[in-house]
Amino acid sequence: MKRGQPALRLKRGRDAARNHPWIFKGDVADVSDVEPGAAVTVVDSAGRFVGRGFYNPRPALCCRVVTWADEPLDSALLERRLRSAVALRARGASDGPPALGRLVWSEADGLPGLVVDRYGPVLIVQCLTLGMARVRAAIADALARLLDDAPVFAADEDAAARLEGFEVVRGWIRGAGPETVEVDEDGVRFAVTLGTGHKTGLYLDQRENRVRIAGLAAGRDVLDAFCYTAGFAGHALRGGARRAVCIESSPEAITAARRNLALNGLAARAEIQAVNVFDELRRLERAGARFGVIVLDPPPFARSRSAIPAASRGYKEINLRALRILEPGGHLLTFSCSHHVSDSLFEDICREAAADAHLRPRVVAHLTQSPDHPVLLNVPETHYLKGLHLQLP
Numbered sequence: 001m002k003r004g005q006p007a008l009r010l011k012r013g014r015d016a017a018r019n020h021p022w023i024f025k026g027d028v029a030d031v032s033d034v035e036p037g038a039a040v041t042v043v044d045s046a047g048r049f050v051g052r053g054f055y056n057p058r059p060a061l062c063c064r065v066v067t068w069a070d071e072p073l074d075s076a077l078l079e080r081r082l083r084s085a086v087a088l089r090a091r092g093a094s095d096g097p098p099a100l101g102r103l104v105w106s107e108a109d110g111l112p113g114l115v116v117d118r119y120g121p122v123l124i125v126q127c128l129t130l131g132m133a134r135v136r137a138a139i140a141d142a143l144a145r146l147l148d149d150a151p152v153f154a155a156d157e158d159a160a161a162r163l164e165g166f167e168v169v170r171g172w173i174r175g176a177g178p179e180t181v182e183v184d185e186d187g188v189r190f191a192v193t194l195g196t197g198h199k200t201g202l203y204l205d206q207r208e209n210r211v212r213i214a215g216l217a218a219g220r221d222v223l224d225a226f227c228y229t230a231g232f233a234g235h236a237l238r239g240g241a242r243r244a245v246c247i248e249s250s251p252e253a254i255t256a257a258r259r260n261l262a263l264n265g266l267a268a269r270a271e272i273q274a275v276n277v278f279d280e281l282r283r284l285e286r287a288g289a290r291f292g293v294i295v296l297d298p299p300p301f302a303r304s305r306s307a308i309p310a311a312s313r314g315y316k317e318i319n320l321r322a323l324r325i326l327e328p329g330g331h332l333l334t335f336s337c338s339h340h341v342s343d344s345l346f347e348d349i350c351r352e353a354a355a356d357a358h359l360r361p362r363v364v365a366h367l368t369q370s371p372d373h374p375v376l377l378n379v380p381e382t383h384y385l386k387g388l389h390l391q392l393p
């Protein structure tokens with residue numbers, strides 16, 4: 001370790017075989033005087049080099065290792081990481097990465113605390129840590145160099161900024177582009193007004209699963225529950241669904257859903273309702289409604305370990321209700337994006353729901369997040385989206 005560099009020393013017993021980038025306050029023996037958000041060298045209890053990351057004394061997760069090699073954590077390193085993330089998505093294509101999708105996904109791309117998405121002509125950057133917020137300008141410059149000078153929009157989330165103690169940035173940080181972009185996802189168009197909505201505008205992690213529904217929907221009635229901006233319904237209707245019922249509680253999402261379906265000329269076959277999915281599933285069951293395809297894509301019910309029991313009850317409830325209003329031969333695509341709910345727990349919950357409904361669905365496929373959200377074996381938190389494609393006999 002170079003003398004004079006800010007250092008974070010791990011406690012004895014918290015430093016063995018360290019292969020996970022997250023360092024919590026409880027893992028730390030001591031830290032030298034370091035500016036919040038600046039780089040520190042992480043050393044084990046004997047002073048041996050472990051890695052380098054950005055340090056922030058404010059959150060419990062106080063440091064995320066960016067590099068395990070003894071190299072400077074500087075803008076050249078960040079640019080190298082960005083270049084490999086972009087190359088991974090481009091997969092050798094001469095025109096670079098796809099026009100819509102995630103380019104950088106935090107830990108999974110060796111850039112913990114940074115998300116970069118491409119929405120057609122614009123790039124959207126989201127900083128989740130103080131360290132990344134401090135190097136935002138260097139990131140935007142490097143991205144512009146790597147991607148033909150594309151304009152860069154910042155779309156931070158309030159929760160992360162509050163937790164980490166930085167100012168939310170929402171707006172153009174390099175060049176400028178349109179306020180609203182229209183993007184094409186496998187033939188369905190979505191309008192995204194930058195800086196509004198959830199995530200960076202779309203749930204890019206569900207792309208392949210949305211495309212899947214197009215092949216199931218022809219001639220069927222489809223229920224898109226927790227529809228957000230009608231992503232699944234759009235693909236289902238384009239695939240020839242007879243009708244799609246979209247249910248969602250957020251008024252902003254509903255407005256966007258209407259706009260998207262109209263944009264694709266699909267509004268006539270869609271019904272969009274501002275309701276609570278839990279209540280509406282019960283009402284639909286009482287009303288004797290039946291659907292040939294149902295999607296359940298709820299928000300994370302378990303945001304912490306202690307929330308698992310209540311979350312499990314919630315997942316069971318919606319899956320039970322959905323199975324009861326599914327036609328014979330019908331398809332259920334059901335998801336959980338709670339990292340704390342494991343694949344096997346989610347499957348157990350769905351199994352119990354099916355047993356309570358006296359139904360014996362077949363598992364057509366196990367579903368997961370899009371490949372542009374890679375999973376690291378050493379960071380299990382990177383695998384969070386799980387789903388089951390079930391079909392009734």
Ligand code: SAH
Nearest residue numbers: 203226227228231248249250276277297299
């Ligand atoms: N399937 C969508 C993403 C869904 S995100 C897509 O592919 O784009 C989950 C959505 O559920 C959010 O839009 C959120 O507003 C909505 N939501 C959360 N709780 C809800 C509830 N109890 N009833 C209805 N909608 C809810």
